[in-house]
Amino acid sequence: MATQRITDFLATRRPDGPCLILDLDVVEENYRAFEKALPDSRIFYAVKANPAPEILRLLSSMGSNFDCASVSEIEMAMNAGATADRISFGNTIKKERDIARAHDLGIGLFAVDSAEEVEKVARAAPGAKVFCRVLTDGEGAEWPLSRKFGCVPQMAVDVLVYAHQLGLDAHGVSFHVGSQQTDLSAWDRALADAHRVFASLAKQGIHLKMVNMGGGFPTRYLRDVPEAQAYGQAIFGALRKHFGNRIPETIIEPGRGMVGNAGVIKAEVVLVSKKADNDNVRWVYLDIGKFGGLAETMDEAIRYPIVTARDGDEKEPCVLAGPTCDSADVLYEKAPYPLPITLTIGDEVLIEGTGAYTTTYASVAFNGFEPLRSYVI
Numbered sequence: 001m002a003t004q005r006i007t008d009f010l011a012t013r014r015p016d017g018p019c020l021i022l023d024l025d026v027v028e029e030n031y032r033a034f035e036k037a038l039p040d041s042r043i044f045y046a047v048k049a050n051p052a053p054e055i056l057r058l059l060s061s062m063g064s065n066f067d068c069a070s071v072s073e074i075e076m077a078m079n080a081g082a083t084a085d086r087i088s089f090g091n092t093i094k095k096e097r098d099i100a101r102a103h104d105l106g107i108g109l110f111a112v113d114s115a116e117e118v119e120k121v122a123r124a125a126p127g128a129k130v131f132c133r134v135l136t137d138g139e140g141a142e143w144p145l146s147r148k149f150g151c152v153p154q155m156a157v158d159v160l161v162y163a164h165q166l167g168l169d170a171h172g173v174s175f176h177v178g179s180q181q182t183d184l185s186a187w188d189r190a191l192a193d194a195h196r197v198f199a200s201l202a203k204q205g206i207h208l209k210m211v212n213m214g215g216g217f218p219t220r221y222l223r224d225v226p227e228a229q230a231y232g233q234a235i236f237g238a239l240r241k242h243f244g245n246r247i248p249e250t251i252i253e254p255g256r257g258m259v260g261n262a263g264v265i266k267a268e269v270v271l272v273s274k275k276a277d278n279d280n281v282r283w284v285y286l287d288i289g290k291f292g293g294l295a296e297t298m299d300e301a302i303r304y305p306i307v308t309a310r311d312g313d314e315k316e317p318c319v320l321a322g323p324t325c326d327s328a329d330v331l332y333e334k335a336p337y338p339l340p341i342t343l344t345i346g347d348e349v350l351i352e353g354t355g356a357y358t359t360t361y362a363s364v365a366f367n368g369f370e371p372l373r374s375y376v377i
Contacts, residue, residue, distance in 0.1 A: 001352055002264045002307070009377050010266060018267045018288035019373040022050070022355050024058055026262035030228075031062050034217075034254055037232030041250040044088055046215050047073040049255030049356040050263070054376040056080035059258075067253040071098045074105060084108070088212075090174075090253065092117060092133055092149050099124035111174060111212075113151045115162050122166035129171035130163050131212055132156040134197065136175050136190045150175065153193045157200045164206050172210030172248065173197050179256060180302065181216035182225055184234035188241070195242040210249040211239075217252070219260025221353050222303050228257070256356040263355025265293070265372070269347045270323055282318045284339055286349065289322010289329040293358035293372040294351070297331040305352040310340035324367045 002010075003023045010021065034043055044067040045059050051073060056066070057080045065086040066077040077087050084106030089099070092113040099110065103125035110121050113133040121130055135150035151159065160170040173194045177186035191211070198208050213235065218225040239247050271285040288294060296302040306320075317336030322329040331337075343349075362372035 001261075001305075002350055005377055006264050009375065013375075015266065015373065015375065017370070017373065018265060018286075018292060019375060020263050020265050020293070020354060020359055021375045021377065022052065022055070022259070022263040023377055024054060024262070026355075027055055027058060027259055028062070030254075030258050030262070031059060031064065033228040034252065034258070037228040038235065038250070038252060040236075040247075041213070041252050044090075044212075044251050044253045045258055046090075046253045046255030047077060048360065050259045050359060051076050052359070052374060052376050053080060055259060056082075060086075065251070067255075071101050071105075074102055074107060078105065088251075090212075094120065096120045096124050103128065109171070112159060112163065113149060113156075115159055118159055118163045118166060118168065122163070122168055126167060127169065129169040130160075131172040131174050131210060132159045132163075132197075133174045133176070134190070134193050136177050136186070136193070153197050154200075156197050160197070160201055160208070161204060161206065170201065170206050170208060172208045172212060174212030174214060176214035176253075177216040179216055180218045180221075180225075182218055182223075184226060184230060186216065187213060187231075187235045188238040191235075191238045191242045198243075198248070208248065210251065212251050212253065215253040215255050215257070217254045217257030219256050219353050219356065222305055258356075260353050260356040263353075263358070265351040265354040265358065267349050267351055269343060269345055269349065272344060281336060282316065283321060284318045284337075284343065285321050285323060286331075287323050288351075288372070289324055289331060291324050291326065291329060291363045291366045292322060292369060293354070293362035294322070294331060295361040296357055300332055300334055303332065303335075303337075304354060306337065306339065307350040307352060308340055308343060308347060310342045310347065313340040313342045315339055316341050324369065326366075 006021045044065040046067045060081040067090040068074045069091040088109045089102050090111045092111045109129045112130050133150040134156050164170040175190040267286045267288045315338040318339045319333045320331040320337045359374045
């Protein structure tokens with residue numbers, strides 16, 4: 001929801017056009033909550049969620065580590081004050097020259113999920129630590145991750161044995177239970193797989209040291225989600241269940257859970273219309289849509305809370321769409337969105353929970369619309 005600081009900013013600055021306003025105080029609270037929930041796990045902020053320099057500098061000053069998907073993100077984290085030993089190159093799909101560049105910058109921890117990727121790391125970053133990503137089903141996640149990343153547990157064993165043979169440090173395994181994961185038991189299933197990989201490698205004399213438990217920690221949209229403390233308890237319970245008294249080093253990679261609820265997008269109603277005289281459903285068009293930063297409405301997966309000054313009035317379901325000349329730029333149609341009947345052209349709306357995966361999803365200039373502006377306060 002909009003904090004008082006965000007409300008005051010909008011009242012005094014009155015920025016024109018759609019924009020994201022993000023409150024750093026909320027990010028700080030979220031970081032503290034993760035620290036308290038999982039005190040024995042190192043936090044690697046997923047830079048892709050929102051790489052605003054102000055966020056990175058704050059988290060770096062608080063001791064956060066960083067999960068980076070590219071050399072550019074690595075450089076952003078370092079510019080924010082993070083040293084190389086606090087950065088993971090967590091993308092399993094990397095150009096060999098980018099691995100070499102990261103290695104030159106001092107990065108020593110790389111994600112892999114195939115023998116081919118291991119070969120690239122062995123050539124470009126000899127002796128580096130690698131962890132292998134294991135496939136998970138993503139059940140319970142609002143934004144599930146596909147089979148694009150990871151491999152089955154038995155292949156993970158083979159990948160890590162190969163890494164060891166090529167002189168790399170077979171350091172651990174990783175998984176991602178799916179973004180906006182609300183099923184607390186999801187980590188239990190994934191940690192069971194992780195333990196099997198640990199056990200198989202131990203029989204071959206290779207002793208893994210780390211489990212990267214990924215992200216998936218949710219932010220609140222239209223429905224309440226468990227607090228960080230509940231995730232911490234469930235995850236620690238699963239670790240004890242599968243690893244007993246020999247719990248490995250663990251890391252987590254919160255992105256959405258770190259910054260999602262810290263941001264609000266201010267938008268404007270451009271048009272309210274119908275498609276026929278007897279049409280029961282209004283179409284409400286905003287000055288922001290899929291290509292302006294709301295890409296996660298794809299398949300209507302993420303349903304953002306929308307607040308208007310007319311919320312005390314009667315509401316009816318509407319089709320909600322963006323402003324561009326692309327028929328895909330419809331946010332909610334299969335499940336129309338309830339909005340006030342009195343909502344009209346020129347009204348301002350606030351789209352809450354938009355601190356993550358908005359500014360970086362916004363197109364550069366599709367239809368000539370400028371990228372989503374961001375104000376970090």
